[in-house]
Amino acid sequence: MKKFGIIRWGYVFFFSILLLCGKQEIVHAAVSAPDFPTLAIDDSLITPVGQAGSPQGEPGVNYVQINDGATTNSSGGVWFNKPVSFTRSFRLEMAFCIDNTATDSDGLAFVMQSSGLNALAEQAGPTIGVWSNTGGTTPLSTGAIPQSFAIEFDTFYNNAGLTGDGMMDRDVPSGHHIAWNFPGSNDAYTTDGWLIIDKVLNHRDTVSVPDISDGQWHIFTVVFDQPTQTLRYTVPDFGVDVTVPVDDTFKSNLNLTNSAPVYFGFTGANGGYVQEKAVAFVDVEGLVELDMRTGVFEKDPVKLLLDTGTTLAQPATVDNSKTITYATYLSYKSTSDLADLESGILLSSLFPEGLSLVPEAVYFGKASEIMVNGMPEGGTALPFAIENGQLVVTLPDMVKGNEYIVHFSVNYTEAPLDQNLDVAIPVQTVFNGNAFVSSMTSGDPETHYYQMTGSFPPTLSTGSASLAEAKADLQIVRQKRNSYIPITIVDQNSTQAKIYVTDFFTEDKTITETDFSEAALVERGTLSEPLSDTLALDTSDLEPGTTYYLASYVIDTEGNRSATRYYGIDFRGIVVFERAPASINAAAVTLNELARSIRDDGFAYLTISFDQEALLSVSNTSEGTWQLSGQIKDFMQEQQLLAEEIHLVLYDPVTNQLVASVTSEEQVIFQQEPTGATDLTLDLQEYDCYFRFVPKLDLILPGTYTGTVNWLLESTIINE
Template identity: 30%
Template structure:
């Protein structure tokens, strides 16, 4: 192609130079970080003051606003680790639960590398962190063939949320057996047996076991795009009797793993937290909590009863005009903190109406009425006292009237307890509001019945109205009601 040597006028050249000094650089000269819509807005977040600490060196993690853990910021070549304090270790001799929401940014297919939930008894304690970012996720040994297999976090268990597949000469071969995409799997990062060095196609490679299994059928879970500006609920349950940990990421099946505590951790008390990393690609890794293990242990329950005390649940029928009593109870069992700033929240189904003036509260301090100002339409949001081992039982009750429905209508009621350091829900209560039924009238004698003029007749039979327990009959005879 012929080259053009067209000259620009001096004035035009000067204008271009001035504009170049005034205007900012075009976007393609540097990465542009756009704040995601849900970045700071998890569904729930409790106060994390005094719960976590970061390693003295090597970690880019922090706690934002006192209630969101940022494992890695939304930029390249970051590595994070954040751990429970000594006072907030997990006690593996006792059952516990944890409930949280995790966030992987909004980078889509450009996200990397992910994060991991980790339990450990590494001798470095709260300073434990792997030297490896990228595929190492801040917890694993390196992915280079022949390198150390024990420089990851020792005496550990991890659930990884891996958003980038490492399966080529440039990115390494850690994920050779999970090439379907972003995946969730568990492993033992501190064990040398987790890492497999091998030689193929004139290359030395290292892969790692997912779910402690080598090979493509290792049971890793594939949730699809994780980095789509979505907070996903993640729960953990520990059964001390069976020494089994069960976890579940929203949208996936639960996974249960028997763990030999002494073999893996060598102790009953372990640190727990998150690690994560980015590389040449990046994402924002964040966590917000509903329930921190062992911080507050409580039971909450909702019971719905008829006037005669019979419990309404499991599909039981309720009738038009019937009055039901809703009883909401919380019991504080134990914990490292008092349960504080508790708000009881519920939204009644659309087919019942709150009975004004019927709400009451009882606790160790006595009983009393609650003001109807806690209600907005069908929604209740009522404060209850802080709970601890002294004030350990609080009950709220109120009445509702069942409204008329045209067809049998199943309804479900649940209650959320939102405290500053613990959030939990009651189990759902399910019942059916029964449609109004035509009264059933049965005459004992079979017709037709023939009467002579002036002859009296007394009809005998039954009357049943399932919508009216009083069974009152109104009739009109010869114009008289």
């Protein structure tokens, strides 16, 4: 009876506690989205079980709630659909958040298991969705997720068997803690109690934590290092850093010995209270085994400049006139767990200023299909962008067991102001990865670069390349005129250039470097202005009827020299009215003398005299002919005419024949003869020269009458 009474009292107390628990107020709160980037998780990437919900948040800031905010004594879980393999290293970066409620209940666990995507422990608080149930002893692991490894983040201290909470945490200090074990193994548990037999979890590497359920997101990483066969997990916010040996026990518990796929994810549970718990997947690396390296080639002929997979002792040097090809090699290993990578991964290549796409395309294809004679050719054109010094493309689908090439060709077009080019071009390629493949970087700008050198010599765009071409494009220059040679200089980066020219030379002369001398310095304020000048060259020593040449080159600010150009001139003569008497005078006469000078023809003849020389001359060194016209303007004194018309006449003193007559009407008085001299030289003093006119004797007033003689020289030269 006593024993019965004791047992009865115990049950009464037990039910009383449950009643009290049922009256506790349930506090509802919400978990906020992470404030850091996450994987863009959707229903195709995860499988929720139990009370877990669907992905929430915006793309790239996603999370999953594994317990709802209303159901007590329930569990939930979420599994990443792609399994990991312990045949290679991997890294999982995740985050968790447990709501900061008035009463904790019960925690969550990171779990790796090979039992499938529907795995979940018995839905009760102390199991946290992964451990064995609290009661029963045969076997101890009853109700747990079999073939599993779990790291628990426990927020409720279970050490009161009679209350129904069980004694899972009996052997650890009270409070929040983080520990691990194998939930599906009997070795993970012992038993306790004489009235009610409860299970005790054998916690491993227990770390006590002040408050896991603080409503904050905490980063959690799991890294498997294949060479050392260790699995390390860390929670930096709580100072947790634990290494677990991946030994035979570990492999046996996860069924790794049978190469079973291992899924990872989280489970969580509410006990007698509700407390929201959420997880996020930040990065998952290691499902794909992929190699990457970038080669840089000079074309025509093909020459490897660098390979990001190796470090060259001496950087290669290439001239800026060469076309450069970048080819990134991607080997998607057949040993990868993931059969294919969907499109969307970004591949970025350093793209310094000065590089330009030639042509404007980036190509992608299988190496076996586009490699021709050691160089990639063609493929599928991919859209690309130049962003912050990077050429960025989005890769299409890739299937394991294949090798791919991404390639493009560039030229270096930038020219430093007033300097020759000598610049290091760094090479680095970044594979940004996704939820299944690690991000990778190939190449280091400090060690992987090639040296781009080059000069930008000036070019004379005027003139001809040879004497023969210059002869076919002669500039006609007339005697007694300067030769004007236009100089136009094409130069990409110089603010000034010196022009060097020779003297004029004929075709039979061979010019040497010593024949050139600096003729001008041409400057410009900005590169948008042209470099140009016009050389005014003296031709006084040249002979008419001869073809002359001039050679020229320019040297820019950097000391680069242009090719020599040639200019030709057809130096021709001209027709020149050299001279005429400065003044032509008649003697002063009285009216009686004037009357006596009148001859039988009715004209008065006044003999002409000259103050100085009386030469009338025309010179002609040209290929044309000429004629000289004359015209007399009225001889007057204060509006008083000397005569109606006055003629200037020249008679041959021997034959007394009229040689020339200049009247008020413009008329040709001399012209070039068809044969003989092309010049005219006439000394008027060798002729009998008169003013001939009919005087107005009744009107003439005493005084000096003056007039003018206009001379007009015309030639048949038409191409002046």
